[in-house]
Amino acid sequence: MLGNLKPQPADKILQLMGQFRADPREDKIDLGVGVYKSADGVTPVMRAVKAAEKQLWETETTKSYTGLAGDPAFNAAMATLVLGEALSDRLSSVATPGGTGACRQAFELIRLANPEAALWVSDPTWPNHLSILNYLKIPTKPYRYFDGETRAVDFDGMMADLAAVKAGDVVLLHGCCHNPTGANLTLPEWRAVADLCEKTGAMPMIDIAYQGFGDGLDDDAAGVRLIAERLPEVLIAASCSKNFGIYRERTGALIALSEPAKREVTQGTLAFLNRQNYSFPPDHGARLVTMILEDPALRGDWQAELEEMRLGMLGLREQLAKELRTLSGSDRFGFIAEHRGMFSRLGASPEQVERLKSEHGIYMVGDSRLNIAGLNAKSVPVLASAILDVGI
Numbered sequence: 097m098l099g100n101l102k103p104q105p106a107d108k109i110l111q112l113m114g115q116f117r118a119d120p121r122e123d124k125i126d127l128g129v130g131v132y133k134s135a136d137g138v139t140p141v142m143r144a145v146k147a148a149e150k151q152l153w154e155t156e157t158t159k160s161y162t163g164l165a166g167d168p169a170f171n172a173a174m175a176t177l178v179l180g181e182a183l184s185d186r187l188s189s190v191a192t193p194g195g196t197g198a199c200r201q202a203f204e205l206i207r208l209a210n211p212e213a214a215l216w217v218s219d220p221t222w223p224n225h226l227s228i229l230n231y232l233k234i235p236t237k238p239y240r241y242f243d244g245e246t247r248a249v250d251f252d253g254m255m256a257d258l259a260a261v262k263a264g265d266v267v268l269l270h271g272c273c274h275n276p277t278g279a280n281l282t283l284p285e286w287r288a289v290a291d292l293c294e295k296t297g298a299m300p301m302i303d304i305a306y307q308g309f310g311d312g313l314d315d316d317a318a319g320v321r322l323i324a325e326r327l328p329e330v331l332i333a334a335s336c337s338k339n340f341g342i343y344r345e346r347t348g349a350l351i352a353l354s355e356p357a358k359r360e361v362t363q364g365t366l367a368f369l370n371r372q373n374y375s376f377p378p379d380h381g382a383r384l385v386t387m388i389l390e391d392p393a394l395r396g397d398w399q400a401e402l403e404e405m406r407l408g409m410l411g412l413r414e415q416l417a418k419e420l421r422t423l424s425g426s427d428r429f430g431f432i433a434e435h436r437g438m439f440s441r442l443g444a445s446p447e448q449v450e451r452l453k454s455e456h457g458i459y460m461v462g463d464s465r466l467n468i469a470g471l472n473a474k475s476v477p478v479l480a481s482a483i484l485d486v487g488i
């Protein structure tokens with residue numbers, strides 16, 4: 097039986113992590129996998145998470161099963177964090193193992209509801225979207241998203257491609273901090289996407305994995321909130337991995353907005369899908385998130401630390417753009433300060449990315465996506481001169 101197995105393609109981002117670890121150079125720089133790092137290269141446990149864990153250890157009396165949908169308090173707290181208000185007559189939600197689990201459950205829900213649906217994905221998108229969709233045999237269609245010249249969103253191209261969506265198709269959007277490009281929709285552009293979905297009968301699905309890493313917790317959710325208000329049906333996959341720094345706890349939520357009359361069957365189907373795949377979702381991370389969001393002191397400290405992280409990344413963007421302006425004598429790298437979140441796509445060739453690695457010990461994903469949080473004030477000038485050295 098197992099002799100029939102064939103090797104599966106590796107995840108290039110995770111592969112790069114292994115290559116970096118094996119590189120003996122002491123001055124190597126890791127701008128690969130999308131994990132937040134502080135200036136000294138550490139991915140910290142956030143203060144509020146530590147404090148909540150301590151409280152939980154002292155007060156938790158059972159680790160018996162939760163419900164299939166996870167803890168209702170977590171689902172409510174996440175809906176409020178993402179949507180800003182409860183929208184309770186339209187809202188269904190379940191806890192999932194991370195944002196990846198939320199995406200996976202959303203895709204399965206779509207396949208169950210409309211086996212004919214095509215999923216429209218930005219070109220480029222997070223590789224795991226495509227990998228899971230292909231695995232589930234859900235047809236995908238790319239829409240133009242990134243302008244390789246300006247390194248901004250190619251909104252005209254995007255809308256031209258999306259003009260072909262059919263009723264019952266799904267348009268997958270990144271809520272903020274687009275992975276891998278760093279280029280994001282403006283609010284008027286979100287409005288135009290809402291108009292398009294309304295006109296065509298396509299359903300938006302929003303993957304929001306970096307709320308609080310771009311322009312702030314509320315601003316980052318503005319697109320999601322606009323879509324939620326305008327469209328009768330929306331799916332939202334939210335991750336707590338980055339903004340709570342609890343990557344390995346596998347904490348996320350899938351939120352579905354439906355017509356009120358369909359709320360019960362939607363909630364039931366989400367719980368059913370959890371049962372088919374893993375029964376009860378993980379609870380530890382979800383419980384920490386709930387405690388933090390519900391307790392004003394913990395929440396205040398969490399928001400303050402998240403804001404320090406966000407402003408740190410923005411500062412690094414500005415420093416890198418400035419350094420490149422000085423060294424190159426041009427404004428062609430200004431987009432780095434315009435992008436938001438952890439990532440920017442430089443628009444370099446695979447050969448240039450390879451040279452950065454082999455000649456300079458600087459690791460970024462092959463499509464020239466760099467993780468801004470992998471930098472610090474000392475490594476920014478090193479990266480800037482290497483970028484020019486390899487001719488980007």
Ligand code: PLP
Nearest residue numbers: 194195196222275303305335337
């Ligand atoms: N969606 C996007 C766009 C991501 O970049 C990530 C990665 O962190 C996720 C979803 C899900 O992350 P996780 O499953 O670790 O919560």
Ligand code: TYF
Nearest residue numbers: 107109110128129130224275
């Ligand atoms: O894009 C990234 O780097 C993060 C982390 O299979 C990640 O989203 C990368 C690959 C993967 C799961 C998570």
